[in-house]
Amino acid sequence: MKKHNFFAGPSILSEYTIKNTAAAVLDFAGTGLSILEISHREKEFIAVVDEARALVKELLNVPAGYDVVFLGGGASLQFCMVPFNFLEKKAAYLQTGTWATKALKEAQLFGEVDIVASSKDANYSYIPKDYVIPEDAEYFHFCSNNTIFGTQMRFDPDVKTRLIADMSSDIFSRPIDISKYDLIYAGAQKNLAPAGVTIAIVREDALGRVTRKIPTMLNYKTHIENESMFNTPPVLPIYAALQTLKWYKQLGGIEVLAKMNEEKAMMLYNEIDRNKLFKGTAAVEDRSYMNICFVMNDEYKELEAEFAAFAKSKGMLGIKGHRSVGGFRASTYNALPKESVQALIDVMQEFEKAH
């Protein structure tokens, strides 16, 4: 039976990515060696990093004055690298979920954190809209897509401070105006590659403005100056990321992906809103196109376990909601085909008919 991969992360990758990566595990670039066992300093691998960097810039229209680096440590390490490199006295954070909260907790270790708004009181089911960013904040940090709660900011905010975003679960899903940002970071395991590499897009002239000493590995400058080769980079995830980036380009780029994502998400939201058994958990205007959260309607609550088992028996994998929300979450990342969304809708309709 065909399996449909709705996992939230690590998550679905294109067949193109998996096949090419598997081939390189056996023979990398005609070297006769596996990508798992060659030096990262070999010219064939340096070419991989160069091409991946160039493709990130091309696909996202990264303007001059920005660098793209590939880092280890996951998005979680960025939660501390950001304040280490950018926070002298005060920063502003928008609290929209678990990851946003983890990010601001790290910042509190370095300086004053102004939580400009929070939706914690409503279990992060919406994105706060009316907030004021203090003028003396050195930067404003937000999480563009809240993977766990299924809310998304599909726009690039206008702010007077520096702008920093965690885009781990929606980078490459829509066009971004990079010029508004000083730093964007994203762990790869949601929309790009297997776990192990994090992309950072950094405005060069935003660096070097804090007075504290920064450990070498935690300084963005180190990785920019050494072209992501200061230490051994995550070789295999970077290779897989390059395959995904090539696939994105072949498909027609980010605008094409954005259209596909909107179409897939609307298909599923329409079914959630129509089907008597289910309801969405995120505020309608803030619904994510990447992580679609839903629960059983109150009068059908007792059917939750039965639906979970039924969906699984039909090949739907990874639709269990995060424990802090409950219910279900279907992640509809770039690589998820429309057919999988349709298959889930069919399962929801079949289950509705039986009840």
Ligand SMILES: *Cc1c(COP(=O)(O)O)cnc(C)c1O
């Ligand atoms: C998954 C995720 C993270 C954490 O990524 P790690 O690579 O596990 O550190 C951070 N932010 C967001 C938005 C995520 O979805």
